Amino acid sequence: MQKAPFTTGYLTEHCGDDAFGTLKGYRARGGYETARRTLKKGSPEEVIATVRDSGLQGRGGAGFGTGQKWSFMPADDGSAPRYLVCNADESEPGSFKDRLLLERAPHLLIEGILLSAFAIGAEKTFLYVRGEYGESIRSLTRALEEARRGKVLGPRALGSRFAHEVVLVRGAGAYICGEETALLESLEGRKGMPRRKPPYPAEHGAFGRPTTVNNVETLCHVPHIVGKGADWFRSFGTDASPGNTLFGVSGQVVRPGLYELPLGTPLDEIVFEHAGGVPDGRKIKAVVPGGLSMAALPAGQLDVPMADEFLRERQTALGTGGIIVMDDRTCMVRAACVITHFFRDESCGQCTQCREGTGWLNRIVRRIERGGGRFEDLALLEDLCGKMEGQTICAFADAAWPVQGLLRHFRQDFQSHVNQRRCPYPESFAL
Amino acid sequence: MAGPVGEAEAGSVRIRVDGVEYPVREDLTLLQALDGLGLLNVPEGVEIPHYCWHPHLAIDGSCRLCQVELTRPGDEQARLAIACDAKVCEGLVVDTKSEAVARAREGVMELLLANHPLDCPICDQAGECRLQDHAFDYGVAASRMREPRRAARKRVDLGPTVALDQERCILCRRCVRFCREVTGTGELGVVERGDRSAIETFPGQALDNPYSMNVADICPVGALTTKDFRFKARVWSLDEVDGICTACARGCNVSIGVARGRVQRYVARRNDAVNGSWICDEGRLSYQQIDAPDRLSSCLARDETGELCPVSLDEAVREAARRLRPLLDERGPGVVAGVASGHASNEDVRAFKTFLDVLDVDTIGLALREGAADELLVSAEKAANAAGARAVGFGPIEGLLERLRGGGLDALLVLGHDLLEGDVESPALDAAELEGLDTVIVFDTHRSPLERVAHLVFPVRHAAEKEGSYTNLDGVVQRPSRAVRPAPGVRDERDFLDRIGVALGLAGYGMDRTA
Numbered sequence A: 001m002q003k004a005p006f007t008t009g010y011l012t013e014h015c016g017d018d019a020f021g022t023l024k025g026y027r028a029r030g031g032y033e034t035a036r037r038t039l040k041k042g043s044p045e046e047v048i049a050t051v052r053d054s055g056l057q058g059r060g061g062a063g064f065g066t067g068q069k070w071s072f073m074p075a076d077d078g079s080a081p082r083y084l085v086c087n088a089d090e091s092e093p094g095s096f097k098d099r100l101l102l103e104r105a106p107h108l109l110i111e112g113i114l115l116s117a118f119a120i121g122a123e124k125t126f127l128y129v130r131g132e133y134g135e136s137i138r139s140l141t142r143a144l145e146e147a148r149r150g151k152v153l154g155p156r157a158l159g160s161r162f163a164h165e166v167v168l169v170r171g172a173g174a175y176i177c178g179e180e181t182a183l184l185e186s187l188e189g190r191k192g193m194p195r196r197k198p199p200y201p202a203e204h205g206a207f208g209r210p211t212t213v214n215n216v217e218t219l220c221h222v223p224h225i226v227g228k229g230a231d232w233f234r235s236f237g238t239d240a241s242p243g244n245t246l247f248g249v250s251g252q253v254v255r256p257g258l259y260e261l262p263l264g265t266p267l268d269e270i271v272f273e274h275a276g277g278v279p280d281g282r283k284i285k286a287v288v289p290g291g292l293s294m295a296a297l298p299a300g301q302l303d304v305p306m307a308d309e310f311l312r313e314r315q316t317a318l319g320t321g322g323i324i325v326m327d328d329r330t331c332m333v334r335a336a337c338v339i340t341h342f343f344r345d346e347s348c349g350q351c352t353q354c355r356e357g358t359g360w361l362n363r364i365v366r367r368i369e370r371g372g373g374r375f376e377d378l379a380l381l382e383d384l385c386g387k388m389e390g391q392t393i394c395a396f397a398d399a400a401w402p403v404q405g406l407l408r409h410f411r412q413d414f415q416s417h418v419n420q421r422r423c424p425y426p427e428s429f430a431l
Numbered sequence B: 001m002a003g004p005v006g007e008a009e010a011g012s013v014r015i016r017v018d019g020v021e022y023p024v025r026e027d028l029t030l031l032q033a034l035d036g037l038g039l040l041n042v043p044e045g046v047e048i049p050h051y052c053w054h055p056h057l058a059i060d061g062s063c064r065l066c067q068v069e070l071t072r073p074g075d076e077q078a079r080l081a082i083a084c085d086a087k088v089c090e091g092l093v094v095d096t097k098s099e100a101v102a103r104a105r106e107g108v109m110e111l112l113l114a115n116h117p118l119d120c121p122i123c124d125q126a127g128e129c130r131l132q133d134h135a136f137d138y139g140v141a142a143s144r145m146r147e148p149r150r151a152a153r154k155r156v157d158l159g160p161t162v163a164l165d166q167e168r169c170i171l172c173r174r175c176v177r178f179c180r181e182v183t184g185t186g187e188l189g190v191v192e193r194g195d196r197s198a199i200e201t202f203p204g205q206a207l208d209n210p211y212s213m214n215v216a217d218i219c220p221v222g223a224l225t226t227k228d229f230r231f232k233a234r235v236w237s238l239d240e241v242d243g244i245c246t247a248c249a250r251g252c253n254v255s256i257g258v259a260r261g262r263v264q265r266y267v268a269r270r271n272d273a274v275n276g277s278w279i280c281d282e283g284r285l286s287y288q289q290i291d292a293p294d295r296l297s298s299c300l301a302r303d304e305t306g307e308l309c310p311v312s313l314d315e316a317v318r319e320a321a322r323r324l325r326p327l328l329d330e331r332g333p334g335v336v337a338g339v340a341s342g343h344a345s346n347e348d349v350r351a352f353k354t355f356l357d358v359l360d361v362d363t364i365g366l367a368l369r370e371g372a373a374d375e376l377l378v379s380a381e382k383a384a385n386a387a388g389a390r391a392v393g394f395g396p397i398e399g400l401l402e403r404l405r406g407g408g409l410d411a412l413l414v415l416g417h418d419l420l421e422g423d424v425e426s427p428a429l430d431a432a433e434l435e436g437l438d439t440v441i442v443f444d445t446h447r448s449p450l451e452r453v454a455h456l457v458f459p460v461r462h463a464a465e466k467e468g469s470y471t472n473l474d475g476v477v478q479r480p481s482r483a484v485r486p487a488p489g490v491r492d493e494r495d496f497l498d499r500i501g502v503a504l505g506l507a508g509y510g511m512d513r514t515a
Helices: A023-028 A033-041 A044-054 A066-071 A097-104 A106-120 A134-149 A180-187 A216-228 A230-234 A267-274 A308-314 A332-346 A352-369 A375-388 A395-409 A411-420 B030-036 B099-114 B130-138 B174-182 B214-218 B281-289 B313-331 B346-359 B386-391 B398-405 B493-504 B510-514
Strands: A083-088 A124-129 A165-170 A211-215 A244-251 A257-262 A284-288 A322-327 B013-017 B020-024 B067-071 B079-082 B093-095 B162-164 B188-191 B198-201 B224-226 B239-244 B253-259 B262-268 B299-302 B308-311 B336-341 B363-367 B411-415 B439-444 B456-459
Touching: A023 A106, A023 A134, A033 A106, A033 A216, A044 A066, A044 A106, A044 A216, A044 A230, A066 A106, A066 A211, A083 A106, A083 A180, A083 A216, A097 A106, A097 A134, A097 A216, A097 A244, A106 A124, A106 A134, A106 A211, A106 A216, A124 A134, A124 A180, A134 A165, A180 A211, A211 A216, A216 A230, A244 A267, A257 A267, A267 A284, A267 A322, A284 A332, A332 A352, A332 A395, A332 A411, A352 A375, A352 A395, A352 A411, A352 B099, A375 A395, A375 A411, A375 B099, A395 A411, B013 B030, B020 B030, B067 B099, B079 B099, B099 B130, B174 B188, B174 B214, B214 B224, B214 B262, B253 B281, B262 B281, B299 B313, B308 B313, B313 B336, B313 B411, B313 B439, B313 B456, B313 B493, B336 B346, B336 B398, B346 B386, B346 B411, B346 B493, B363 B386, B363 B398
Parallel strands: A083 A124, A083 A211, A124 A165, A244 A322, B013 B093, B336 B363, B336 B411, B411 B439, B439 B456
Antiparallel strands: A244 A257, A284 A322, B013 B020, B067 B079, B067 B093, B162 B224, B188 B198, B239 B253, B253 B262, B299 B308, B299 B456
């Protein structure tokens, strides 16, 4: 794992520094000062107002306004408990940004948790970590132990009258548990299946109590926003999408890795200037802009600023900011096989469209890849995607999205498979 | 029949469904509200197909078939939502017939059928299958599925009563919720995920609870079948008759499936005032008593050697009068006693009471078999009409037994044979105690140890073979329809009593009864 992003900003500037992961090192760099001040002298309303004014959007994929989400919590009538849940179940293929923060900046996350929990009046945080993230769990366990010993957490957090504890929960390895209500089901000991909404977690969340679920990176922005103000935060990024974010670049590029950059940074700048473009003088064929569940863009459409207001115009979205680059040897039907295999495997199976649709899509694209495709299959794929999209309990059946994206931009690949009755990309990655 | 399907629950919130306004209760979802008004999927009602939703189970929201278009006040445009989980509100406008709804239903049906084995020709559910029905009504005729369908286990032995075909299963999880919410036994769950999901029991566990076969009733497809009915009859050859179960005092409503003149099965029939949608396994299988080998089919009387032998109706009636008349004349009605049964219909116990009243017999009682009860449906009284017998005046049997044991009785008229089985643990009476009696006349459906002491036996009809009403433990009077013809010679108690009354020359019997 990379120790620090290739380009850093306020979020990750100290991540290359091993000491930053310790309580002492974090404090030496000004850590916990914002939380200490706020917990002692600030008010939850001020924190919520600052975060709302900053325009911080959730960094877990959906991009919902964080301050707005907090404001959904019912008024604190004193009937404890209320919970904050930190979603550290990072499992979107192409995304590995939260992992860096968990491993290298655990105290930044804990400070973010303290401030956010203070804002929503939560007495406890469940920190739900992807089960496969062994190093993250080790780092968090160490940091939490330090924080408890150093009275950062506990009945008088940072010497204030705010009591808080953090419970580390390890997931069992299901993509769907990154969906906030499936995460809550898993947290409560059941099979990870998204809940019907409403009620939303703010009303009926973990163990039936008012709960807010926030992503790791989202929470890591909070100490910076509360410490330096909404206007400072808005000096990064675009008007509609303020702040920096962590872009993870993977696939066929010279410098795969993490890049902290302002939202709105053009995709081609990230891919070519920062990540060095594709190696060996090859050309780019496709780029997935925001994790595997987002539609890929063709080489000609990379001049798009990486912010939802621009990506939506191109029928894709920022998602988790996981950028996957594919070069011109790549067979997009094979890509479709990989994508649909993943979603077929990870569908929780409760809603008809997703359970049956993901498997069917996968079988069709595999047949096309093997040379058994027919022209009607393309229309069938599109039609099935239309029948899956937007009709289920959670957004997972929108797994149809990336397939629609491939059909939209790389239809030629599918057609040549059908025409030639074989895969025309001998050098593409193997299935 | 008493007890509406779905209690009409008008409320204060007005919604408009396909242009018609309905007042509904505000705390309900759309399907609950329409069901509560008795309008859901009935002729002249509102048609919203669904699989996972069931009126007596928790909302699941996963099959996605019940999507309709909703417009709430303030909405700019209608949007698709599942009717099972959409709360009603004042001014809600519902469209169940729009193109978007039709497309959504078609999509769900196509996806549900994508992996379905389409083995309808060998499937027990064919003919009463919601997958067939809804595919016909809302699906497309041709399949676009060219891929190998998912293969799964076709004969999973879930337990002593139910078998599972995982290929046919559409994962609505009604069975899972039933075992968790209704019986609280939780034997079933879904293993794996995605399109590998399958209903299973925990390893080494069986689906084994007193209500287990309800999961076959609520399974909308042919995935869960009862071992009792499996491969027994094609359902389209069944006549379905509204009946009640007679195994206990609950009087659960059943649909009686009849083929070739015989009852093939009971299936729970919904009645929210009596049994909801459920029936216990023991009650469900109690239909087997109708055609049991020990059914009485002829009148029996003692011949010269003292053996019980079949006799004609006339001979039996004459013999009854020949035995009763001298007793009544010489020793008076005080030596005669009448034992009613909770199995006889209201009409029959009333006729019996009238008969005894005319004879001036006042030593009467109700014999009841008692057993275990549970908190769901099963009552301790193992007969369908104990309340009806009490209502016409048959009370506790203890006084009668005391008089019998004191030697004060010479003759006994007995309906049924529960007299020998008052309580499963300690029977009220041993047949030997009746041996000294001058006359014992029995009216019964089945053979019993009473034959050892009976002088006359009249074969009577099972509830499924007759017209009659039954009063359940809550006082609900139910009038099931006749499902099958009884064997020739098998008659109602009231019919035999009428004839005996005539033979005895009792006032009010025979020709002058019409006066």
